[in-house]
Amino acid sequence: YAMLLSLIFLIVLVAAVVGFVFRHEIKTNFESNLNLALRGYNVTADRHSEAVDTIQRTLHCCGVQNYTDWEKTEYFTQKGIPQSCCKSQDDCSEEDLKDPSKAKLKVFVDGCFFLVTSTMESKMSVVAGMSFSIACFQVI
Numbered sequence: 001y002a003m004l005l006s007l008i009f010l011i012v013l014v015a016a017v018v019g020f021v022f023r024h025e026i027k028t029n030f031e032s033n034l035n036l037a038l039r040g041y042n043v044t045a046d047r048h049s050e051a052v053d054t055i056q057r058t059l060h061c062c063g064v065q066n067y068t069d070w071e072k073t074e075y076f077t078q079k080g081i082p083q084s085c086c087k088s089q090d091d092c093s094e095e096d097l098k099d100p101s102k103a104k105l106k107v108f109v110d111g112c113f114f115l116v117t118s119t120m121e122s123k124m125s126v127v128a129g130m131s132f133s134i135a136c137f138q139v140i
Contacts, residue, residue, distance in 0.1 A: 005138045008138065009135055009138050009139070012131050012134065012135055013135070015131075016128065016131055027117055030113070030116070030117070031064060031113050034052075034064050034112065034113060034116075035064055035069075036048075037049070037051065037052050038052065038063065038064060038069060038070065038072075038073055039072075039073055039074070041073060041075045041082065042075060052082075052084070053082065053084035054084075055112050055116065056082070056084040056085050056108070056112060057084050059112060059115045059116065059119070060087075060108045060110075061085075061108050061110050061111055061112040061115045062081065062085035062107050062108040062109065062110070062111070062112070063085075063111050063112065064111050064112060064113045065111040065113060065114075066109055066110060066111045067081060067085060067100075067103065067104070067107050067108065067109050067111075068100065069111065070082070070085075071100060076098075079094060079097070079098070080094060080096075080097030080098035080099075080103065081097040081098075081103050081107055082097075083097070085097075085103075085107040085108055086106060086107055086108075087106060087107060087108060088106075091106060092106050092107070
């Protein structure tokens with residue numbers, strides 16, 4: 001039992017150290033994967049497109065750095081900016097979403113990368129506290 005608790009303690013400790021050491025690489029990978037998801041975004045509702053829609057609706061953001069990131073995608077040439085970027089679903093027509101100047105007034109202008117990373121960083125103290133609590137409990 002003591003060996004099992006020691007193993008769990010070491011795993012938690014290693015995970016915390018690796019997460020702290022490689023946090024910049026994690027951010028870089030997240031940004032590049034978000035850019036890839038935007039470029040591969042389509043209406044067939046694959047899991048990457050669903051993830052992008054969920055992030056945009058939940059955090060009230062659009063694109064990676066800002067809403068203009070969508071202009072570089074194939075989806076934009078066909079349908080404009082996705083509906084998940086709209087501030088109000090009732091006031092967002094496909095015509096408005098194809099015109100960046102009109103869309104600026106109807107969609108969230110902030111990018112998702114900064115919002116996701118700041119949300120993760122704000123929650124890290126809670127995760128660290130819980131990990132520390134579990135580790136202390138295991139030692140006792």
